[in-house]
Amino acid sequence: MKALSQKRRHPLAAVALLLLGLLLTGGLYAAATSINDAQATNAAEAYSASDVEEGERLFVANCATCHGINAEGSDAGPSLIGSGAAAVDFQVGTGRMPMQMSGPQAQKKPAQFNDEQTMQLSAYVASLGSGPAVPDEEYLDVEQGNIARGGELFRINCAMCHNAAAAGGALTEGKYAPALDGVESRHIYAAMVTGPQNMPEFNDSNIPPEDKRDIIAFLKNNESQGVPGGFSLGSLGPVSEGLLIWTLGLALLIGSMVWLTSRSS
Amino acid sequence: MSTQSLESKYTEEQYSEVDQYQPATRTGRIANYVDTRVGGTGMVREFGRKVFPDHWTFMFGEVALYSFVITVISGAFLTFWFDPSMASTRYDGSYVPLQGVEMSTAYSTALQLSFDVRGGLFMRQLHHWGALMFVMAMAIHMLRVFFTGAFRKPRELNWVVGCTLLLAGLGAGFTGYSLPDEVLSGNGLRIIDGMLKAIPMVGTYISFFLFGGEFPGDEVIPRLYSLHIFIIPAVILILIAVHLFMVVTHKHTQYPGPGRTERNVVGYPIGPVYAAKAGGFFFVVFGVLALLAGTFQINALWNYGPYDPSPVQAGTQPDWYIGWFDGLLRLMPGYIGDIPLEFVIPTPWGGNSVATPVLVTFLPITALLLGLFVWPWIEAWITGDKKEHHILDRPRNAPGRTAFGMAMMIWYFVMWAAASSDLIATHFSLSFNDVLIWLRVLFFAGPILTFIITKRICLALQRKDREIVLHGNEAGVIEMLPHGEFREKHTRVSDYELYTLVAYESPEVTPARPNAKGKVGLLEKSRVRLNRTFFEDRVAPVSREEYIEALSHDDHGTPAELPAGSVGAIESRKS
Numbered sequence: 026m027k028a029l030s031q032k033r034r035h036p037l038a039a040v041a042l043l044l045l046g047l048l049l050t051g052g053l054y055a056a057a058t059s060i061n062d063a064q065a066t067n068a069a070e071a072y073s074a075s076d077v078e079e080g081e082r083l084f085v086a087n088c089a090t091c092h093g094i095n096a097e098g099s100d101a102g103p104s105l106i107g108s109g110a111a112a113v114d115f116q117v118g119t120g121r122m123p124m125q126m127s128g129p130q131a132q133k134k135p136a137q138f139n140d141e142q143t144m145q146l147s148a149y150v151a152s153l154g155s156g157p158a159v160p161d162e163e164y165l166d167v168e169q170g171n172i173a174r175g176g177e178l179f180r181i182n183c184a185m186c187h188n189a190a191a192a193g194g195a196l197t198e199g200k201y202a203p204a205l206d207g208v209e210s211r212h213i214y215a216a217m218v219t220g221p222q223n224m225p226e227f228n229d230s231n232i233p234p235e236d237k238r239d240i241i242a243f244l245k246n247n248e249s250q251g252v253p254g255g256f257s258l259g260s261l262g263p264v265s266e267g268l269l270i271w272t273l274g275l276a277l278l279i280g281s282m283v284w285l286t287s288r289s290s
Numbered sequence: 291m292s293t294q295s296l297e298s299k300y301t302e303e304q305y306s307e308v309d310q311y312q313p314a315t316r317t318g319r320i321a322n323y324v325d326t327r328v329g330g331t332g333m334v335r336e337f338g339r340k341v342f343p344d345h346w347t348f349m350f351g352e353v354a355l356y357s358f359v360i361t362v363i364s365g366a367f368l369t370f371w372f373d374p375s376m377a378s379t380r381y382d383g384s385y386v387p388l389q390g391v392e393m394s395t396a397y398s399t400a401l402q403l404s405f406d407v408r409g410g411l412f413m414r415q416l417h418h419w420g421a422l423m424f425v426m427a428m429a430i431h432m433l434r435v436f437f438t439g440a441f442r443k444p445r446e447l448n449w450v451v452g453c454t455l456l457l458a459g460l461g462a463g464f465t466g467y468s469l470p471d472e473v474l475s476g477n478g479l480r481i482i483d484g485m486l487k488a489i490p491m492v493g494t495y496i497s498f499f500l501f502g503g504e505f506p507g508d509e510v511i512p513r514l515y516s517l518h519i520f521i522i523p524a525v526i527l528i529l530i531a532v533h534l535f536m537v538v539t540h541k542h543t544q545y546p547g548p549g550r551t552e553r554n555v556v557g558y559p560i561g562p563v564y565a566a567k568a569g570g571f572f573f574v575v576f577g578v579l580a581l582l583a584g585t586f587q588i589n590a591l592w593n594y595g596p597y598d599p600s601p602v603q604a605g606t607q608p609d610w611y612i613g614w615f616d617g618l619l620r621l622m623p624g625y626i627g628d629i630p631l632e633f634v635i636p637t638p639w640g641g642n643s644v645a646t647p648v649l650v651t652f653l654p655i656t657a658l659l660l661g662l663f664v665w666p667w668i669e670a671w672i673t674g675d676k677k678e679h680h681i682l683d684r685p686r687n688a689p690g691r692t693a694f695g696m697a698m699m700i701w702y703f704v705m706w707a708a709a710s711s712d713l714i715a716t717h718f719s720l721s722f723n724d725v726l727i728w729l730r731v732l733f734f735a736g737p738i739l740t741f742i743i744t745k746r747i748c749l750a751l752q753r754k755d756r757e758i759v760l761h762g763n764e765a766g767v768i769e770m771l772p773h774g775e776f777r778e779k780h781t782r783v784s785d786y787e788l789y790t791l792v793a794y795e796s797p798e799v800t801p802a803r804p805n806a807k808g809k810v811g812l813l814e815k816s817r818v819r820l821n822r823t824f825f826e827d828r829v830a831p832v833s834r835e836e837y838i839e840a841l842s843h844d845d846h847g848t849p850a851e852l853p854a855g856s857v858g859a860i861e862s863r864k865s
Contacts, residue, residue: 129721172387180473180595184603189473190593194604195712199721202604246387253404254411254587262474264710266588267610270422274582275430278353278423281574282346285567 072110072148080149083142087123096153108219109156110147115215117143119208121222129199130222157218157228164234165210170242179240182227190260191244196223206248210241338561343544347434352568354427355530356575361420362523365466367413373399374469374515376508385592393471393596396511400470400591416583421466423579425459425611432456436665436695438682440543442675446666448536451529453663458526460611465518467609470589471511476597477606479510481619488648506599543682548789552680607709617708618651621730658702672820674800686755687794689748690824696744697737704732745827752829755791758783759832760840792832799825 032038085094091102098104105112116122117138121131138146147159163169180189186202188194193204200223205213217237220226227237258265313322325331342348375395381388383398385405403410432452435441441449464482468475483505486497502509541555550556558564582588594603608616624631624647631650634641661668669691670676685692707714708729715722762780769777783791802810802818832840 173390176387176595177391180601180603181598184473184595184601186604188604189595190590192605193716195715195722197722199715199719199724201716243387250387252587252590253592254415254590255585257587257590260590260593261713262605263589263607263609263613264605264713266418266422266586267613269582269586270419270426270610274419274423274578275426277578277581278427278575279346281571281578282349282353285571285574286344286346286349 072144072151076145076148077152080145080147080152083138083146084149087137088146091124096150105150105153107154107156108150110151110159111157111215112219112221113147113150114143114159115212115219115221117146118215119212130201133203157215160211160214160218160234160237164238165214165241166238167210167242167245170238170240172239172243172246174236175239175241175243178232178236179243182232183240186224188260188262190257191247192260205244208244210245213241213244214238334561337538338565339559340538341555341557341559342542342564343550343555343557345545347438348542349571350427350431350434352571353575354424354431356572357420357423357427357579358526358530359572360576360579361417361424364413364417364420365519365523368403368410368417369519371399371403371407371410372396372469374511376471376506376511388592388595391596394511396469396471397591397596400472404592412583415586415588416579417466418588419579419582419586421463422588422609422611423575425456425463428452428456428459429611432662433695433699437685437692438543438545439679439688439691440682441666442679443666443670444678445536445540445543446670448533448540449666450663451533451536453659455526455529455533456662457659458522458529462518462522462526463609464612465514465522467589467612468514469511469518470591471597472591472594473597473601473603474589474591474594474606476506476599477602478608478612480505480599481616484645485615485619485648485651488645490642490644490649506597541680543680545682546684546790546793548786550681552678555680605713610706613709614702614705615651615655617705617711617729618654619648620711620726621705621708621733622647622651623730654701654705658698661698672817672824673797674817674821675797684790684794686748686751687796689745689752689828692748693741693745697741700740701733701737704729704736708733749827749829756829756832759788759791760836792837794831796828796831797825798828 084092084096088096088102088105091099092105093099093102096105113122116131118136118140120134120136123137124131125134136143150156151158179191183191186194186196187205188202191205194202196202202224208216214237215221216224217227217232217240218229232240252260258269311322313319373395377395378392379395379398381391381393381398381401383389383402383406385401388401400414403414405411435449435452464478468479483497483501486500487493489496497505500510500513501507502513542557544550544555544557547556560568595601607613631646632643633646634643672690683691708726711725711729712722714720715725762782765779765781767779769779771777799822800818802814804810805814
């Protein structure tokens with residue numbers, strides 16, 4: 026203690042103190058975020074070494090052109106180190122990757138790899154660094170979800186881009202939030218955890234896994250409950266309704282008017 | 291109708307004869323009983339023989355009336371269950387995804403109507419489709435009136451009544467849209483609140499006055515409800531009565547045709563065929579609306595969730611007739627480059643902000659709506675025409691008006707389209723930003739281009755009409771004359787068609803008239819300039835001389851016998 030009090034007016038004391046403070050806060054922050062990460066990856070599947078190896082082979086053949094030979098990224102594509110298995114499962118599983126063409130955002134298309142290959146690619150990317158894992162079956166079981174709560178969460182967090190009926194919506198510069206009809210539960214979950222394309226990331230401290238399950242339950246219920254009022258007109262709201270009255274409605278009216286005022290002769 | 295005139299009309303014997311009349315059949319006795327007490331004969335005699343001209347475009351007003359009646363009837367059904375209260379409640383109806391969710395009574399009763407009342411969803415959809423059709427029918431009816439010049443003297447005031455009806459229709463629609471208190475309508479109200487608050491100085495006070503405090507408060511929906519089910523429908527009903535009364539007083543306009551003059555109405559009497567047709571048409575309109583309501587979902591309010599000021603949803607738009615307000619707000623940039631258009635006036639209490647981007651949008655709205663109201667007088671001022679008009683213009687025969695009307699329509703369309711800019715972007719794979727930029731360009735360039743193009747098209751169509759009158763239609767038969775010349779045969783149009791092609795007014799440019807002091811004022815100068823834009827390149831209708839001259843060119847060589855009727859048609863022209 027004596028040494029400390031003697032050296033307290035040393036010219037470098039302030040610098041040392043500052044360093045100490047920075048180290049402490051930085052260390053705490055790192056610890057805190059890695060706890061989050063740990064939560065995110067808590068469902069890590071055990072991938073076998075052969076999965077990783079096979080995945081690497083697929084990666085080099087199909088993805089490395091843009092993402093780099095070691096997935097370190099290039100001008101054409103981001104680094105995948107730390108992206109996690111969930112991101113790969115989403116992007117490859119929905120056919121967004123490999124990308125068909127450059128554009129404002131990758132578009133959904135028929136998946137280019139089968140389930141096994143997708144799993145192997147996920148295994149490879151997961152082996153590069155820790156990231157969100159493919160979700161547990163437990164969190165995809167819509168039977169356990171609370172639909173009403175899921176609806177509330179969806180309206181607060183998702184509907185501003187995806188539309189209240191999950192019919193999709195526009196973003197800037199040609200980007201868009203896709204419609205969620207028919208998207209698999211695991212992909213919805215993965216999208217929330219990884220924030221693909223222009224979507225923000227909803228990690229587990231933001232929306233806990235149980236809440237994600239509620240949202241999925243709400244979406245799946247919307248899909249299965251059908252449309253109570255007839256044809257949904259794309260669930261796009263007043264625009265498609267206005268279009269219908271000005272096309273079909275007006276055509277029916279004019280047709281009957283011309284008929285009524287026509288003479289039999 | 292005074293008693294004196296009746297006395298002079300009938301003798302005492304005739305009266306007693308009517309008094310003691312005993313019909314032979316049972317139905318006759320009932321009819322006579324009612325008639326002697328209600329006096330239906332007089333009404334039937336007066337209105338049943340009122341003549342109306344026959345054209346399908348004259349029926350949009352009827353559609354508006356009928357869809358209004360249907361909307362009122364279905365709306366009355368809705369009031370039995372709907373409770374416009376903003377008191378908080380927990381939903382416990384049968385729609386599972388909202389069970390246990392906290393919401394206003396208004397929203398929960400709207401859900402109850404949709405899911406737990408038998409036929410409730412159908413009636414809600416019928417009401418909403420009916421409202422969309424009501425405003426659409428009014429809009430098209432007014433376009434018909436505008437482009438055929440039916441608003442001219444003596445119908446200017448009825449045009450104003452019509453404009454007011456249109457505005458009342460917008461009001462009825464918007465207040466109704468806001469009632470269910472779900473996120474969609476709440477956002478609509480939020481925009482209205484924002485627009486009110488943008489008014490300098492008094493905006494905040496007006497907003498607080500309307501919402502009973504800070505938005506959203508808990509009073510606005512009951513207030514809108516009073517407006518929606520009571521005040522606005524009453525205004526619409528009264529105005530419809532005035533409107534129809536004026537139609538009867540002025541008599542209906544008619545399209546030009548043989549035998550139709552400014553002094554007569556050619557058509558059929560209301561009774562019995564028209565009455566039956568019009569009555570039947572009510573059920574046609576009802577049928578169309580019921581078909582839409584039964585097959586197409588409208589305003590799926592259960593999707594939107596209870597109103598809460600924090601969430602906004604993609605695809606949030608107002609109903610079509612309010613769309614152009616929304617579109618204007620989207621078109622107006624908040625920044626130009628890096629310069630914000632909003633600014634703050636420094637004041638001792640911390641500054642008043644002026645929301646210029648919102649305020650600017652009031653300008654086109656005011657211009658269009660005010661212009662709509664005063665157009666009959668503006669046009670009369672430009673043309674200097676003070677005559678009565680009962681014969682309609684074919685739109686091509688009034689190129690200036692038609693071009694101006696089209697320009698304003700395109701202007702409106704651009705604002706309207708801007709409200710769906712996000713859906714245009716997603717559905718045509720375009721960039722949302724590009725769509726907005728193009729619409730901004732069209733906002734300024736569209737009306738000007740439309741005016742020029744429409745006017746050219748009108749003049750071209752008039753020239754085509756002249757061509758048909760003077761040379762007839764090409765028959766598609768090539769003849770070879772004895773000396774070897776080839777020539778295409780033309781068939782002359784019938785006298786009936788000829789009349790329609792030549793009998794129209796074609797005003798010429800009216801030069802500037804000096805005022806009492808002998809000076810040509812600035813106002814008169816601008817009138818002349820507009821007058822010239824309207825009429826300087828007019829295509830004159832075929833004159834008698836031209837027609838006779840043209841007949842002599844026909845392949846028979848000399849005009850041996852002139853078709854009397856066709857020249858008569860030209861002579862009967864007014865101008």
